[in-house]
Amino acid sequence: MVDWRLFEPLFEFARKRSLWIVSFCTGCGGIEMPPLMTSRYDLERFGMMANPAPRMADLFLITGYVTPKTLKRIIITYELQPDPKYVMAHGSCPLNGGVYWDSYNAIKHLDKYIPVDVVIAGCMPRPEAVMDGINKIMEMIENGTADSWKRYKENYEWYKKNQDELFGEGWREREARRWIPWLMDKKEE
Amino acid sequence: MINELMIIIFTPLITGVIAWLLDIKGLREGISILGAAVPLAYLIQAHQTLTSQPSIQYSIVISGFKFEFLLYHLSWIFAMIAGVVGFAAVLGMASTTKDSYEWLFALMSLTGVYGIFLADDLISFFIFWEIMTFGSFMMVLKYNRKASLKYFLLSVLGAYSMLLAIGILYAKVGALDFTTIQQTLYQDAMRGVLGTNTLLSRNDMLLIFGLFLIAFGVKAGMFPLHVWAPDAYSETNQSYTAMFSGVLSKAGVYGMLVIYILLGTRLMYQFGRIGAAPKFGYVIAFLGGITIIVGGLLAALQEDIRKLFAYSSISQVGYILVGIGVGSALSIEAAIYHAISHALFKGLFFLIVATIVLRTGKTEFKDMGGLAEKMPITFAMTFVAILSLAGIPPLVGFASKWLLFEAVIHENMPILGGMIFFGSAIGFVYLIRFTYAVWFGQRPTDLDDTKDTPIPLAIAMGILALLNVVFGIAPGLVATELNKIFGKEIIKGTIWELNIGFGRYNGLLITIWLVTGIVIAGIIYFLGAKVRRVPVTDTYQGGNPVTMEYNLTIRRNFFLPLKETLAFWLRISFDRLYQDIGRWVEDLAETLRNYIYNGNVQAYAWYLAIILLILALWGV
Amino acid sequence: MANGQEGGMSMREQAIVDKILEKAPYAEGKVRRERRIEFTVPAERIRDFLTLLKKNNFELMLQITPVDWPNDGEIELIYQIWSVTHRTHVMVRTRIPRELEKARMPTVKDIYPVAETYERDAHDFFGVYFEGNWKMEMPWILDDTEQDIYPLRKDFDMLQYVKKKYKILDRFDENKDNYVI
Amino acid sequence: MITSMIGIALKAFLILLYATFVGFMFMGIIRIVTARIHRRVGPPIYQPILDTIKLLSKKSNITHGLIYDFGVLYALGATILALMFIPLGSISILRAYGDLILITFLLEIPMLGIMFAAMSSGNPWAGLGSQRALLTLLAVQVPLGFAIVALAEFYDTFSTYQIVMAQQTAGWSITYLPLLLAAVAYDIVLQAMFGKEPFDIMIAPGEISLGPMVEFGGKHMGILQIQHAIALFAETLFFSNIFLGGAVVTAFASSILNTLASLGILLIKQLAVLLIAIFIGAIFPRFTIDQAARFYWKWPTIIAAAGAILAAL
Amino acid sequence: MVAQSELIKEARENGMDLLPLDKDTYELFFGPQHMATENFSIILKMDGHRVVEAIANPGFLHRGFEKLAEFRPWHTNVALLLRVCVPESDVPETIYSMAVDEIIGWEVPERAQWIRTTVLEMARVSSYLFWIMGLSFKLGVYTAGQWAAAYRERLMALFEQLTGARVYHIYTIPGGVRRDIPSDRWLHQLKDTVEYIKSKLPDFDHLVFENYITFKRMEGIGVMNKKFALSEGVTGPNLRATGVPYDVRRADPYLLYPELDFEVPVLNEGDALARALIRRFELEQDLYILEQLLDMGPPSGPYQVSDPRLKNLPRFKVPAGDAFSHVESTKGDFGAYVVSDGKNKPYRVQIRGPSIAHGIRVLEHLLVGSRIADVPVILMSLDNCPPDIDR
Known part of the structure; x- marks a missing residue:
């Protein structure tokens, strides 16, 4: 309703200094998250907090390789997040499949399915590398170039085409309905 | 002026009967709503008179019994509750009742409640109490026989205990209307305070208070006697329950206040105070x-x-x-x-x-x-x-x-x-x-x-x-x-x-x-x-997609x-306790029927002989 | 050092093998090294052999490992079981034909309940159908796009599949035999 | 008439600003002290303010219906209402009507508003969280009830301001045994109302991923953060008023100095209450909901009932 | 603006019978995006706050290791297979290397065996600290979790000096280890770290293991008896909590374990608390083993088997044959079965993670009838690692 351009720098600073991370360790890099959050590397100094509810979180860390099954969950969680949201991909696996370049069950290029802001190098990047990536994201938020969510909104059809090409049309209902026969009837044990 | 109280009390019953007789879909609703609105109007009009004179009094004599009715501030408030909530419930029933049977007994229970609030002597109090109970019992009976039976049994228990208490009071005090009872018991309390022996002994008072407590406790749904309420309230036409629980339970509460008015001072003298x-x-x-x-x-x-x-x-x-x-x-x-x-x-x-x-x-x-x-x-x-x-x-x-x-x-x-x-x-x-x-x-x-x-x-x-x-x-x-x-x-x-x-x-x-x-x-x-x-389906479920089938x-x-x-x-659970008592009574009756009243004549002859023998020994 | 007392230790395993072999003539067994024995059993006798093992307190079933031998046209199923009392590991080998319709085995779920999970795993990756295991059609690890391709079989050309599915890999045409890391 | 209205409105605005600011500082203190116990640096003290600004400035928000929004607004409204009743030194507005029972009820009603909003989102996790929150409320009510009864009977009045005045002369109420017991029970109850560790069953992040809060997005969560800040301030203020003697300083000449001094004293007492809650919260695992109910109905109830009976004698 | 009625109307058009499954229960997806599960989903059918039925849904981390391993030379597979179990990646390396040594018939030199045993024990200690952190975050004692993660960092630093990487060490290769111990100073640092962690254990006891509320939360939850455990293929601390003293280091000794003395703690209650206490005692035992190893000191000699073929690794061929080897990891009995047909790439590699037994049937059995608050506690007491299941 109201035009807030005047306060935009304040909002940018607030968004920079209080990034809440979705607690979804999608790949092997998830093991570097606890050292980051705890005493030695302590991300809370920068106001970052792990948050189980996607509705509240704005930084989505894709920690390592992504399988199609996880990608479905990542897309759903990504769409649950409110708007200024940022994605950071760890290691080379989201880029080109990394060590699993020839695996049939690893996504080769994550950017085709969801927009990625920052990618950090390292096969399971070290906590220092992750913090460097976070500083990079903070700078991008500061000068307003972290607009992956705008890209996703503008060319949603392109992303949707890629997703449907990988999973097939109407994959959400199919995935949801996959478990109903097993929840429905009581087979004898 | 004189029969204003009569109008308030009996209009619901009359309109109920008319509605039951006419049984035409649109008309009976109109009459019943009228039947509920008229007493309400009179009560509102009575508010002015009450500001001028302390109370409106009316009495009839039928076949030797003197029925007195009194409308003063306390009973006016309770009557207004009955009026407002009753009117709303009747309005509600206009759209939820299916046949005229319910109109008759709902308005009958409304009359009963009005009667209780305006009654000034124990006999009319008890009669209207019975009308109210009967009306509400018939409403529940139509929907669920078992629930109504449970309600009926406990209400009968309450009614008998009240009748017994009224009997004792009448025997001791000799009069039935509230004012005389109140005076005599007040003097009795004063006599007790001065040290002379009182009209009623200690366990008389205990008995009366206990009986009244059971009688009103059943209706109000107090703890040990509340088991009928869940079944009775739920197994009847729901808009009638608005009146049933909103107004009829107030009758039990009014009864407790009657205990205070009539026996208050006497009980306070008798049993003293805690804090x-x-x-x-x-x-x-x-x-x-x-x-x-x-x-x-x-x-x-x-x-x-x-x-x-x-x-x-x-x-x-x-x-x-x-x-x-x-x-x-x-x-x-x-x-x-x-x-x-x-x-x-x-x-x-x-x-x-x-x-x-x-x-x-x-x-x-x-x-x-x-x-x-x-x-x-x-x-x-x-x-x-x-x-x-x-x-x-x-x-x-x-x-x-x-x-x-x-x-x-x-x-x-x-x-x-x-x-x-x-x-x-x-x-x-x-x-x-x-x-x-x-x-x-x-x-x-x-x-x-x-x-x-x-x-x-x-x-x-x-x-x-x-x-x-x-x-x-x-x-x-x-x-x-x-x-x-x-x-x-x-x-x-x-x-x-x-x-x-x-x-x-x-x-x-x-x-x-x-x-x-x-x-x-x-x-x-x-x-x-x-x-x-x-x-609804676009929600957090651990990241999984969800459809309406879940x-x-x-x-x-x-x-x-x-x-x-x-x-x-x-x-x-007191509910199961009463059920067990019920079953136990049934078994007792069963055994009695098998062994004593087994229907063959020789047995009866033998009983006669034994009784005569005992009487003879006893030298009567 | 590990197999220092080769003789002494494997005597115990040999005794176990002989005890089982006399009760199961259809099987042959040998001691590979200390605490490792091996049996080869024809496919249809697998259930009675496993019940026999279970009775001789081989309690823990560790894994059912299918190995695909395309040139013999057979899939070799290895039931790996560890006995806590004897402190030995036993491998029961059976061979079943490789074709999808013929690769069928009776389930051993009632003998070793944990086998239900291993059988689902084998079915998901190798296509071996275990009758009697009602969770066979239950979705296990693979997504529904890879449901019937049974990826771990030798004849599944993974690189071709990946090139078709993800459409972006360009290093496919290189010859894989002599590339240097 | 108008000038007094404007005066009241201004005073109310000032109280609200002060309460929100101090409330956010309290939330910052909670995060810093817990971080220091964990041997890490912890965020700056103004971090909750940044979080709230970020949440409020979100560019897209979702709603699950009218009640989803109204519940959140109702929660904040009820907390602001509760704040106005609690005497804040000598400048509170509705001090004359600040009734013990009214304030205790008003401090619980925001929970009702949040439950309404969370449940209307139709999420099973929110349903589970509301089930736990309601049972915590039910469990907490018994010791809270006895503590309030003990207070009311000891001072023979329900007006908080009169209790504060009585404590100025007769010394803090925790110096008397019945009220000490009531204060201990009330402090255990505060542990659940702050949502600190042994009793943060309602928003257990590990078990039911933030329970009722799971569906709250941008500005709804921002409003709830403000509500939490004011609630923190109001609850600590209420506790320090009724048990730790509040503060009515009349030593200085000018009234401004008086109010500042009383606010200062109150702040110290509020911080003391807050730190107790933080320390207890840092070293205890979480109860399950029926264990918490059994715990509340056993020990704090006995302590508070003893206090109430002693106060009644 | 998609209101519910449109959803229902559209669902009715394509003929779906939309009455929820059965009215008495509701479904919760304890899905991959949840703080208690690391990318592993459990579908819970709930009634009130109790679980009526649970279905484990693994497969989010499946990369097809066994297929990929068939396309890489023998030594590159070490870099691939260690990604199976992330918290203790040294275990898959060691079992793969031991299996290949057994096929070739190599006799790993003394020093390499000492280093392999030390690295294994350090991995076990760091994995147990990681587990203590997980358990305390799920129970709510964030303080104990933070401290455990901090002490684990000390071990990470030591791993860095030894192998060059914090988590994925790629250090134990067939025929010994990749690099020698950097210096004696590293051994002193290891000794100090072991002393430091040993002195900090009482802190965890006060906060987690002797805490009144932990007893209330974990006692009698997820109870397993011995017969059920054995038939369900349960191994490791979960099996020892039900009374079966099965520890691979004692039952099927490998590397230097026959010479080290340590006892195998066994309890018989089989509930979550017993499993937790077993892990707590084993952490102490592992520290004691590390102390013994350090007192023994690394024997001198080569750290790799001297074999000319090692010079040209891509051409390195392994004679035909197969071998099974397993190691006692913190999660249970971690086994690998390697088949080679004489070429420079393995013919078939099968990894058997312990969680494939703990995470599916055992978890589904233990969750039935438990409260929603106990689900994370049971999950953490079984300590299953999802990549083991998916491989």
Whole structure:
């Protein structure tokens, strides 16, 4: 309703200094998250907090390789997040499949399915590398170039085409309905 | 002028009979509504006369019995409760009744209640008590025989104990009308104080008080005798239950007040006091306290809408009993105030339940859900009723509960104070369970085309909701009426404010500041970005996609942890106790029938011979 | 050092093998090294052999490992079981034909309940159908796009599949035999 | 008439600003002290303010219906209402009507508003969280009730301001045994109302991923953060008023100095209450909901009931 | 603006019977995006707050290791296979290397065996600290979790000096280890770290293991008896909590374990608390083993088997044959079965993670009838690692 351009720098600073991370360790890099959050590397100094509810979180860390099954969950969680949201991909696996370049069950290029802001190098990047990536994201938020969510909104059809090409049309209902026969009837044990 | 009281009492019965005879769909509703409206009009008109003269008196003599009727401030208030809630219930019944059978007996029970409130002697009191019980029994009988039997048995128990008590009183005092009984017992108390022997001995008083307590306890649904209420309230036409629980339970409460009026001083002399409260009053109060807790906790664990509100009305009546039991002037006024507010929001709730059952045809929680979008008016009424019953400041529920808390705690009763506080939280708990299971969440497909409330029910609910809000914001209105009972200014304060010395509550101020608070929150809300409506299936489920086939709301067994925490106490149930007694009596009768009255003549001859022999030995 | 007392230790294993072999003539067994024995059993006798093992307190079933031998046209199923009392690991080998319709085995779920999970795993990756295991159609690890391709079989050309599915890999045409890391 | 209205409105605005600011500082203190116990640096003290600004400035928000929004607004409204009743030194507005029972009820009603909003979102996790919150409320009510009864009977009045005045002369109420017991029970109850560790069953992040809060997005969560801040301030203020003697300083000449001094004293007492809650919260695992109910109905109830009975004698 | 009625109308058009499954229960997806599960989903059918039925849904981390391993030379597979179990990646390396040594028939030199044993024990200690952190975050004692993660960092630093990487060490290769111990200073640092962690154990006892509320939360939850455990293929601390003293280091000794003395703690209650206490005692035992190893000191000699073929690794061929080897990891009995047909790439590699037994049938059995608050506690007491299941 109201035009807030005047306060935009304040909002940018607030968004920079209080990034809440979705607690979804999608790949092997998830093991570097606890050292980051705890005493030695302590991300809370920068106001970052792990948050189980996607509705509240704005930084989505894709920690390592992504399988199609996880990608479905990542897309759903990504769409649950409110708007200024940022994605950071760890290691080379989201880029080109990394060590699993020839695996049939690893996504080769994550950017085709969801927009990625920052990618950090390292096969399971070290906590220092992750913090460097976070500083990079903070700078991008500061000068307003972290607009992956705008890209996703503008060319949603392109992303949707890629997703449907990988999973097939109407994959959400199919995935949801996959478990109903097993929840429905009581087979004898 | 003379037969004004007669009009108030008997119009419902007459219109009921006419409606039953005519049995034409549109016409009988009009007549019955008229039958409920006329006494209400007369009562409102009687308010002016009461300001000039203390009471309106009327008596008839039929076949040697002198029936007296008296309308003074206390009975006017209770009659008004019966009038308003009765009228709303009848309006509600206009859209939920299917045949004229119900009109006859509903209006008969309304006549019974009017009769009780206006009766001035024990005989007419007892007769109208029986009419009321019979009317409500027939209403329940039509829907469920077993529930009505249970209700009938306990009411008969109450009626007989009352008859016995009246008999003893008549034998001792010699008169039946309230005024003479009151004088004689008052003198008796004075004689006791001076040391000479009194008219009634100690265990006489104990017996009378016990019998009256059982009689009125059954009707009010006090703790040990409350088992009939859940079945009776739920197994009948739901808009009639608004009257059943809102008004008829007030008859039991009025009975407790009658004990105070007639036997009050005598009992106080006989049994003395604990702290500030009379000893006999403390019994009522303690039983009322247990009723609050038992009613509330059981209400939270119910799976059926009607049962939930049945237990909740038992628990609310418990508040009134605590108020009466404490016995100080302020606490009795608080109890009556809560009687009024309970009648209002409980009547409203049962009308809401009537709408839901009428529109969806379902009564279990697990079949319902997501009705808020489909029935907005009813949901608005439910929101008002919830705020009022749970005791949220701007509404009448809080004013009466606040008065009750202050009165009880001021009388230095820590245990009772704790019980009441626990009761107020239980109100929150089962109401939110009801709202969650019925109004929010995912809607089953068969409920997708439910329409909103029919017009008469909407009007009825509108009246009660309006009164809920008005008496909440301006509690002084009710306080002035209550002060008239005792004559002196117990609850001081203006129309918007209740001031009882050690505590002040201003309804208007709180509403203003609450509105400002919400406005401030609204400003912050609307400054934010635009809002996008999201369907139920677009929700957090651990990242998994979900469709409408999954069950996303916890409708059934919502309070399983509470049930497990209370598992030890839930094993004791007075319902099962009475069932066991019933079964035991049946077995006893069975054995008697087999062995003694077995129908062959020789056995009877032998019995005769033995009895004669005993008499002979005894040398009669 | 590990197999220092080769003779002494494997005597115990040999005794176990002989005890089982006399009760199961259809099987041959040998001691590979200390605490490792091996049996080869024809496919249809697998259930009675495993019940026999279970009775001789071989309690823990560790894994059912299918190995695909395309040139013999057979899939070799190895039931790996560890006995806590004997402190030995036993490998029961059976061979079943490789074709999808013929690669069928009776389930051993009632003997070793944990086998249900291993059988689902073998079915998901190798296509071996275990009759009697009602969770066979239950979705296990693979997504529904890879449901019937049974990826771990030798004849499944993974690189071709990946090139078709993800459409962006360009290093496919290189010869894989002699590339240097 | 108008000038007094404007005066009241201004005073109310000032109180609200002060309460929100101090409330956010309290939330910052909670995060810093817990971080220091964990041997890490912890966020700056103004971090909750940044979080709230970020949440409020979100560009897209979702709603599950009218009640989803109204419940959140109602919660904040009720907390602001409760704040106005609690005497803040000598400048509180509705001090004359500040009634013990009214304030205790008003401090519980925001929970009702949040439950309404959370449940209307139709999420099973929110349903589970509301089930736990309601049972915590039910469990907490018994010791809370007895503590309030003990207070009311000891001072024989329900007006908080009179209690504060009585404590100025007769010394803090925790110096008397019945009220000491009531204060201990009330402090255990505060542990649940702050949502600190042994009793943060309602928003257990590990078990039911933030329970009722799971569906609250941008500005709804921002409003709830403000509500939590004011609630923290109001609850600590209420506790320090009724048990730790509040503060009515009349030593200085000018009234401004008096109010500042009394606010300062109150702040110290509030911080003391807050730190107790933080320390207890840092070293205890979480109860399950029926264990918490059983715990509340056993020990704190006995302590508070003893206090109430002693006060009644 | 998609209101519910449109959803229902559209669902009705394509003929779906939309009455929720059965009215008495509701479904919760304890899905991959949840703080208690690391990318592993459990579908719970709930009634009130109790679990009526649970279905484990693994497969989110499946990369097809066994297929990929067939396309890489023998030594590159070490870099691939260690990604199976992330918290202790040294275990898959060691079992793969031991299996290949057994096929070739190599006799790993003394020093390499000492280093392999030390690295294994350090991995076990760091994995147990990681588990203590997980358990305390699920129970709510964030303080104990933070401290455990901090002490684990000390071990991470030591791993860095030894192998050059914090988590994925790629250090134990067939024929010994890749690099020698950097210096004696590293051994002193290891000794100090072991002393430091040993002195900090009482802190965890006060906060987690002797805490009154932990007993209330974990006692009698997820109870397993011995017969059920054995038939369900349960191994490791979960099996020892039900009374079966099966520890691979004692039952099927490998590397230097025959010479080290340590006892195998066994309890018989089989509930979550017993499993937790077993892990707590084993952490102490592992520290004691490390102390013994450090007192023994690394024997001198080569750290790799001297074999000319090691010079040209891509051409390195392994004679035909197969071998099974397993190691006692913190989660249970971690086994590998390697088949080679004489070429420079393995013919078939099968990894058997312990969680494939703990995470599916055992978890589904233990969750039935438990409260929603106990689900994370049971999950954490079984300590299953999802990549083991998916491989």
